[in-house]
Amino acid sequence: EVLILLALKDGAVFLQAQLDSIAMQRGIRWRLLVSDDGSTDAGPDILRAFASRFPPGQVRMIPGPGRGAAENFLHLLRAADPGAPFIAFSDQDDVWMPDKLARARQRLAECPAHLPALGFGHRLRCDSRLARPRPCSTPRRATGFRNAMVQNIAAGNTLLLNRAAIDLVLRHEAARAPVPLHDWWIYLLVTGAGGRAIPDPQPQLFYRQHRGNMLGACNGARGRLRHMMQSFSGRSRRWNDANLAALSSLRGALTPENRVAFDSFTATRRAPGLTRRLRGLRASGVYRQSRAGQLALWLLAALNRL
Known part of the structure; x- marks a missing residue:
């Protein structure tokens, strides 16, 4: 089972497509935890309607901390079920491939359970209508801490963490100073502690580019x-x-x-x-x-x- 953490903030325009792509995940059981960081649009209503299609508890929404996207995702991590064996992060405006979670889970199976590990994947950047998909850049060199100190290659919308990586991040949450990006922080901490970052060269999702992107693709x-x-x-x-x-x-x-x-x-x-x-x-x-x-x-x- 994979617990999906989705940070929501005024994402109604593209949210339904992302939720539908989560519902279509094959070969794996999933649950969804959403943190709404003060949306003023119809996003929370869309999420509640989506939740009604599934058994109680499979899709839940909690209030966000109101301190930006990075803290919203880390707030979700702290609120996650402590028994979740794997955690994935989801943006509110992408569209996942149907085998995204199953592929990522399979690659993490290469690691011993005690070793902190994260999987991350390839993305197809596209316009706001999901047209003109083109590949984002992929890693050409090894992953690791010396790379993580100067570059974030583990895009949050592709991340999957095993239980050892989840526990590692949570152990140090209380002492952590504010960080600009949750995914970069996780890449830094996991590799810094001797864990592994495992790339998947196959496309995992359509990375929608629009005016509201927090960062956007650099291709x-x-x-x-x-x-x-x-x-x-x-x-x-x-x-x-x-x-x-x-x-x-x-x-x-x-x-x-x-x-x-x-x-x-x-x-x-x-x-x-x-x-x-x-x-x-x-x-x-x-x-x-x-x-x-x-x-x-x-x-x-x-x-x-x-």
Whole structure:
């Protein structure tokens, strides 16, 4: 059984299609927990009508914390059934492939039950009408903590966590500082603690692009330019500050090797002088998945905006 966590906020326009795609999941049992973060549209009514199609308790809705999408998802994680063996995260505006959960569950079966693990998958970005599907970029290099410190590749709308990963995140929720993105935080913590991040190269969902996207895809010339401009305007530095602050209070959760990498990267970001920052970046071993991403990482370090 998979417990699906869906963060809702004024998502009525596209919500029904996503709910229907959840209902069509094959080869697996599912339950749905929704956190409504103060919707002013018909989203909660759509959800209640959807819940009426299933046995009591299979679809539930709770009030959200009112502190943004990342905290809404982590609020859902804290409210989840402690016996759930697997947890998936759902956005309110995508459409899932019918075998999304079954495929992700199968890939996580490769890991021992005691090892924290997350599965994440490939997406097809499309327009608001689900037309013109095109593949999003996929990982070209290994997943791991040195990648997670500078890049989030585990998109939240594809995440599936095993019980060991769920317990790991929950154990450190009380001591965690605020983080910008729930999926990035989970990728950081699971890999930092020695867990695995397992990619699935097959498409899992249609990633709808519209004006209300929180981030949107960074594929295509326009998307890459937009994300690059946002990064160089200070977003990368702010997000790195937040992620590393959250990790700094949880250093004990990191493996010895990853504590060394964490300390090295933290010192590199604060190092005075161009040469020291670039040498430190190389020594820390952090990396992004693509050549363009790696070049942007060096430029951010050179400009002291990392």
